[in-house]
Amino acid sequence: xxxxxxxxxxxxxxxxxxxxxxxxxxxxxxxxxxxxxxxxxxxxxxxxxxxxxxxxxxxxxxxxxxxxxxxxxxxxxxxxxxxxxxxxxxxxxxxxxxxxxxxxxxxxxxxxxxxxxxxxxxxxxxxxxxxxxxxxxxxxxxxxxxxxxxxxxxxxxxxxxxxxxxxxxxxxxxxxxxxxxxxxxxxxxxxxxxxxxxxxxxxxxxxxxxxxxxxxxxxxxxxxxxxxxxxxxxxxxxxxxxxxxxxxxxxxxxxxxxxxxxxxxxxxxxxxxxxxxxxxxxxxxxxxxxxxxxxxxxxxxxxxxxxxxxxxxxxxxxxxxxxxxxxxxxxxxxxxxxxxxxxxxxxxxxxxxxxxxxxxxxxxxxxxxxxxxxxxxxxxxx
Amino acid sequence: xxxxxxxxxxxxxxxxxxxxxxxxxxxxxxxxxxxxxxxxxxxxxxxxxxxxxxxxxxxxxxxxxxx
Numbered sequence: 001x002x003x004x005x006x007x008x009x010x011x012x013x014x015x016x017x018x019x020x021x022x023x024x025x026x027x028x029x030x031x032x033x034x035x036x037x038x039x040x041x042x043x044x045x046x047x048x049x050x051x052x053x054x055x056x057x058x059x060x061x062x063x064x065x066x067x068x069x070x071x072x073x074x075x076x077x078x079x080x081x082x083x084x085x086x087x088x089x090x091x092x093x094x095x096x097x098x099x100x101x102x103x104x105x106x107x108x109x110x111x112x113x114x115x116x117x118x119x120x121x122x123x124x125x126x127x128x129x130x131x132x133x134x135x136x137x138x139x140x141x142x143x144x145x146x147x148x149x150x151x152x153x154x155x156x157x158x159x160x161x162x163x164x165x166x167x168x169x170x171x172x173x174x175x176x177x178x179x180x181x182x183x184x185x186x187x188x189x190x191x192x193x194x195x196x197x198x199x200x201x202x203x204x205x206x207x208x209x210x211x212x213x214x215x216x217x218x219x220x221x222x223x224x225x226x227x228x229x230x231x232x233x234x235x236x237x238x239x240x241x242x243x244x245x246x247x248x249x250x251x252x253x254x255x256x257x258x259x260x261x262x263x264x265x266x267x268x269x270x271x272x273x274x275x276x277x278x279x280x281x282x283x284x285x286x287x288x289x290x291x292x293x294x295x296x297x298x299x300x301x302x303x304x305x306x307x308x309x310x311x312x313x314x315x316x317x318x319x320x321x322x323x324x325x326x327x328x329x330x331x332x333x334x335x336x337x338x339x340x341x342x343x344x345x346x347x348x349x350x351x352x353x354x355x356x357x358x359x360x361x362x363x364x365x366x367x368x369x370x371x372x373x374x375x376x377x378x379x380x381x382x
Numbered sequence: 383x384x385x386x387x388x389x390x391x392x393x394x395x396x397x398x399x400x401x402x403x404x405x406x407x408x409x410x411x412x413x414x415x416x417x418x419x420x421x422x423x424x425x426x427x428x429x430x431x432x433x434x435x436x437x438x439x440x441x442x443x444x445x446x447x448x449x
Contacts, residue, residue: 202398252443
């Protein structure tokens with residue numbers, strides 16, 4: 001086999017020059033190494049990508065192009081392959097971290113082939129700098145997170161009336177208990193200590209109750225990093241219900257819980273899942289109000305299924321109109337006069353990121369039913 | 383019957399609100415009776431007893447104003 005970097009003469013001269021031209025015209029970096037990992041060929045794209053000249057790396061171990069920990073391990077990889085013939089990267093290709101001459105690291109895709117017939121073996125690697133793609137993906141993910149957060153704020157704005165009521169109730173109780181205590185203390189009659197004590201206990205309890213609503217509210221509207229962690233489904237739903245009940249009560253709609261005890265843990269971002277459920281619940285409320293549906297009740301159901309936990313939200317309304325079905329999850333599609341058309345689209349994206357799929361079905365007993373399944377912990381993500 | 387003092391009828395779905403109002407009435411020396419919903423009040427109160435109503439406006443089912 002030819003060595004394109006070696007000086008050639010005679011009939012090989014023109015084909016060698018042709019190959020040189022091919023290598024240098026290539027957009028990808030092309031690096032050929034010998035069986036011990038020493039660089040034999042380093043094309044122009046490689047020079048530009050890594051900041052080394054071909055003469056600098058020629059004969060050097062290819063691991064100079066890699067950051068740690070691969071840098072130290074590469075010789076072993078190579079030896080293992082030569083000994084076992086088991087390819088981990090050859091013919092497969094993968095995304096890797098590569099290292100420039102100045103020590104900076106960038107993401108790259110790498111495809112490796114073995115030079116046919118060469119003995120001792122030689123390997124050729126094609127490296128493509130994918131920093132731009134990775135950066136674009138990250139930017140897209142960040143934009144999605146911002147959008148999700150804005151949607152959450154907007155939802156919370158719509159829920160403000162219900163939430164305010166939920167905080168006002170304990171505040172009203174606190175005020176009244178305090179006034180009652182004042183009266184009791186000002187009276188000329190002997191004090192009933194038990195009565196005063198009970199009032200003070202209540203005052204403290206109601207203050208905690210109001211604080212708890214605020215805590216959940218703040219968690220919900222905070223702009224924080226998306227964090228998926230092991231999460232008990234029952235706990236998640238309990239937390240949700242405080243906010244959701246407040247909203248539903250404001251519209252005089254009942255929330256019925258059909259939640260199986262001891263559901264398995266799921267890997268999830270609690271706030272984002274609450275956002276999905278609140279979206280679904282609010283849609284159900286809107287449909288119930290819009291169509292004057294009886295019973296004014298929404299069912300939140302969570303059951304264990306073979307592939308995880310199925311969560312569904314069902315109302316007793318007329319369901320989704322057939323002509324709206326196909327566009328249900330399309331951004332900006334809405335059937336509500338004040339709707340943004342983002343709720344279901346964002347919800348579906350969130351559920352997808354959790355390894356599930358948000359879908360719609362008409363409930364056999366009538367009404368719309370939105371449902372999704374979250375993979376239980378310890379199960380492989382699809 | 384006429385001698386019975388006026389009763390304060392409290393209708394509120396929130397237990398804490400209800401409890402606090404009942405205690406306040408007691409501190410003021412007024413007889414009070416509390417109900418958790420408009421429906422409960424309508425079926426449970428004694429119409430021969432005079433008095434006044436203290437209503438929670440925002441309640442599930444029958445609102446205070448409906449009552």
